[in-house]
Amino acid sequence: MMRASAITTSMTDAGASTLETPAIAQPQPQPQPQQQLDTPPSDSPTSPEQESELAQAGDIGSVIVQLVRLYAGIKSRVTSGPDGEPSPLFLLVKLAHLGPSRASDLAEYLCADPSTISRQVSSLVKSGLIERRADPGDGRASILVPTELGAQRVREQEQRRGHTVMPVLQDWPIDDREDLLRLLRKYTDGLEERRDEIVSIMLRSTDSPRHADGPAHGAHHHGKEGH
Numbered sequence: 001m002m003r004a005s006a007i008t009t010s011m012t013d014a015g016a017s018t019l020e021t022p023a024i025a026q027p028q029p030q031p032q033p034q035q036q037l038d039t040p041p042s043d044s045p046t047s048p049e050q051e052s053e054l055a056q057a058g059d060i061g062s063v064i065v066q067l068v069r070l071y072a073g074i075k076s077r078v079t080s081g082p083d084g085e086p087s088p089l090f091l092l093v094k095l096a097h098l099g100p101s102r103a104s105d106l107a108e109y110l111c112a113d114p115s116t117i118s119r120q121v122s123s124l125v126k127s128g129l130i131e132r133r134a135d136p137g138d139g140r141a142s143i144l145v146p147t148e149l150g151a152q153r154v155r156e157q158e159q160r161r162g163h164t165v166m167p168v169l170q171d172w173p174i175d176d177r178e179d180l181l182r183l184l185r186k187y188t189d190g191l192e193e194r195r196d197e198i199v200s201i202m203l204r205s206t207d208s209p210r211h212a213d214g215p216a217h218g219a220h221h222h223g224k225e226g227h
Contacts, residue, residue, distance in 0.1 A: 088120040089157060092129055092146060096154040100143040102135065129153060 094110060095101060101109075107117040121144060124130040129150035135141040146154065169177055191198070 088123045088127075088129075089153070091117065091120045092124055092150055093154050093157055095130065095144055096146050096151065100133070100145045102141060102143055106144070124150070 091106065091110070095106065098106070098109065103117050103121050104114060106112075106121075107114045110117070121130065125132065128147055130144050130146050132142040133145055135143045169180075172180075
């Protein structure tokens with residue numbers, strides 16, 4: 001609505017200028033520069049090949065979004081605690097994969113509220129699944145490390161995770177499974193490496209796609225789940 005108002009105002013001002021000074025009004029078409037700021041020329045496809053590549057990338061992005069939403073819907077039904085927060089077991093698995101870490105680093109990596117991480121850490125410590133140790137790099141701080149019991153729980157969780165994936169993959173040829181794993185790892189590594197660039201692209205325009213496409217995607221997603 002703010003952009004529409006701004007464009008309408010600019011058009012009104014341009015019209016007033018036309019009435020008052022016709023010779024100056026035409027060289028000042030304000031609405032077009034305003035709109036072009038949202039999509040820099042460098043992002044616009046310049047050839048049919050680039051248009052095709054961009055369309056394909058968009059299709060891949062849509063499938064990834066659908067995949068994330070499907071998993072989020074499943075996880076919300078099985079891994080949430082009574083307050084709707086992710087289970088501490090999720091934090092334990094991440095800690096096992098990352099290695100010894102500070103609680104603040106875990107919160108940053110998981111994009112989680114530090115107070116949430118603190119509560120989950122306390123729960124895991126009381127359960128004997130992780131322990132606090134002095135940080136070798138800073139004696140004033142502590143790092144979190146899975147205990148042997150915690151490592152065992154992680155192994156059990158990974159086995160359960162394999163069981164949850166098998167219903168989808170059980171009919172796939174082994175070559176397809178290996179290709180999927182290789183490409184997912186490649187994409188994940190690239191996503192991690194270029195995370196800041198991707199964030200910059202998302203923030204470049206005030207017209208985020210979620211405003212225009214979010215409800216439509218959401219409706220499609222609910223239809224899938226309901227089905």
